[in-house]
Amino acid sequence: MGGRSSSWTTPAEEMVARILCVVGTRPEAIKLAPVVSALRAEPWASVRVLATAQHRHMLDQVLGLFGIEPDVDLDIMRPNQALTTLTARLLLDLDDVLLGEQPDAVLAQGDTTTVMTVALACFYHRIPFGHVEAGLRTGDLSNPFPEEMNRVVAGRMARWHFAPTATARQNLLREGFPDDAIHVTGNTVIDALLAVANKRPDVGVPLDSSRRLVLVTAHRRENFGEPLRAICRAVRDLADRNPDVQVLYPVHPNPNVQSVAYEVLGGHERIVLCPPLEYLPFVGAMQRAYLILSDSGGVQEEAPALGKPVLVLRRTTERPEAVAEGVARLVGPDYERILAEAQRLLDDPVAYRAMARGVSPYGDGKAAGRIAAVLRAALAA
Ligand code: UD1
Numbered sequence: 001m002g003g004r005s006s007s008w009t010t011p012a013e014e015m016v017a018r019i020l021c022v023v024g025t026r027p028e029a030i031k032l033a034p035v036v037s038a039l040r041a042e043p044w045a046s047v048r049v050l051a052t053a054q055h056r057h058m059l060d061q062v063l064g065l066f067g068i069e070p071d072v073d074l075d076i077m078r079p080n081q082a083l084t085t086l087t088a089r090l091l092l093d094l095d096d097v098l099l100g101e102q103p104d105a106v107l108a109q110g111d112t113t114t115v116m117t118v119a120l121a122c123f124y125h126r127i128p129f130g131h132v133e134a135g136l137r138t139g140d141l142s143n144p145f146p147e148e149m150n151r152v153v154a155g156r157m158a159r160w161h162f163a164p165t166a167t168a169r170q171n172l173l174r175e176g177f178p179d180d181a182i183h184v185t186g187n188t189v190i191d192a193l194l195a196v197a198n199k200r201p202d203v204g205v206p207l208d209s210s211r212r213l214v215l216v217t218a219h220r221r222e223n224f225g226e227p228l229r230a231i232c233r234a235v236r237d238l239a240d241r242n243p244d245v246q247v248l249y250p251v252h253p254n255p256n257v258q259s260v261a262y263e264v265l266g267g268h269e270r271i272v273l274c275p276p277l278e279y280l281p282f283v284g285a286m287q288r289a290y291l292i293l294s295d296s297g298g299v300q301e302e303a304p305a306l307g308k309p310v311l312v313l314r315r316t317t318e319r320p321e322a323v324a325e326g327v328a329r330l331v332g333p334d335y336e337r338i339l340a341e342a343q344r345l346l347d348d349p350v351a352y353r354a355m356a357r358g359v360s361p362y363g364d365g366k367a368a369g370r371i372a373a374v375l376r377a378a379l380a381a
């Protein structure tokens with residue numbers, strides 16, 4: 001197990017609730033940072049942060065930006081780690097942490113292996129677990145893989161379900177969870193986004209201001225192999241057909257992504273491949289973009305809030321709200337559809353304006369305060 005700083009700031013006998021906030025990957029840190037900050041402002045709460053470090057560099061970047069120093073760090077990442085190994089190692093280490101920390105409640109966000117194992121470990125240790133971003137479902141355990149299973153398992157263990165939208169709440173009600181355990185809060189990613197977007201951050205990558213920017217991200221496991229290759233071929237052909245377009249693709253460090261992205265897209269004069277951008281420059285890149293192509297969960301939530309059309313490189317999405325609003329479109333990892341839909345948005349200003357409306361179906365930037373209020377009512381006594 002990795003490093004650990006001493007202990008809770010307040011002795012256990014005082015009437016303060018000890019809340020352990022757990023983060024493993026980049027998006028979890030972005031989405032839990034506002035919650036950590038909101039809880040730290042609550043006099044009844046003592047907060048500690050556990051980093052499983054399922055991601056290393058990408059997690060550290062975000063924690064640094066939001067001024068969060070983990071109290072416990074499991075340093076679990078290994079290159080190209082298998083899901084079973086990751087799960088087993090996480091569970092073993094979490095056992096020790098929960099025994100040592102003895103928190104009154106544990107919070108985690110989303111659907112990664114970190115979240116699933118934390119929820120399960122809390123169940124075994126009979127510690128109340130709060131699930132941030134609860135109730136997202138595609139109904140297909142293979143899409144996204146393994147995240148749909150992860151969030152179903154995490155949700156099953158949760159005492160508090162912090163659902164971002166009314167749709168997510170309905171999913172949980174349909175699965176039989178009691179209404180009073182579900183709290184619609186909005187998605188905390190919008191809190192994080194709004195905290196930085198007005199700084200108009202610099203992208204930090206030299207871009208040609210005379211060209212329209214197409215921003216690309218892709219990293220989903222169900223897209224590894226041929227689907228990712230099809231996505232990359234579509235991106236390359238889009239750049240070839242449109243001399244006024246420049247592509248920026250910050251490539252996820254997963255070796256299964258790196259190999260395909262650099263092989264298919266490397267060396268093109270108008271395609272910039274770069275390591276993952278830190279959160280501020282990435283927000284700057286979304287703001288600067290004309291169009292976004294992504295299979296990311298978080299980007300599907302952020303792009304509409306910034307008024308940027310997003311083509312979703314997935315067969316199905318657990319975030320149907322933006323599609324229903326007409327500001328996101330599901331194109332799958334499908335070469336023909338990606339090219340056709342992207343070309344339409346480049347060529348047709350009416351179609352473009354219809355998607356670039358700046359609606360935010362996922363939140364108003366106040367989700368973390370709502371989560372803190374629910375926990376205050378439950379734990380402050
Ligand atoms: C994980 C989550 C996924 C989430 C994504 C966010 C699981 C199973 N998957 O996917 O839900 O959407 O994070 O980005 O929980 N790596 C590095 N440096 C880093 C991070 C990753 O080198 O900072 C490489 C390592 O080789 C690592 C590999 O990426 O083994 C895969 O990391 P892992 O956390 O298992 O899965 P992701 O594909 O990143």
Ligand code: UDP
Binds near residue numbers: 030282296299302
């Ligand atoms: N992001 C980032 N740098 C990048 C790409 C994405 O900071 O180079 C941010 C993005 O704004 C969003 C989050 O990372 O908030 C999404 O993470 P990712 O796509 O890795 O995971 P997912 O949301 O799909 O789980």
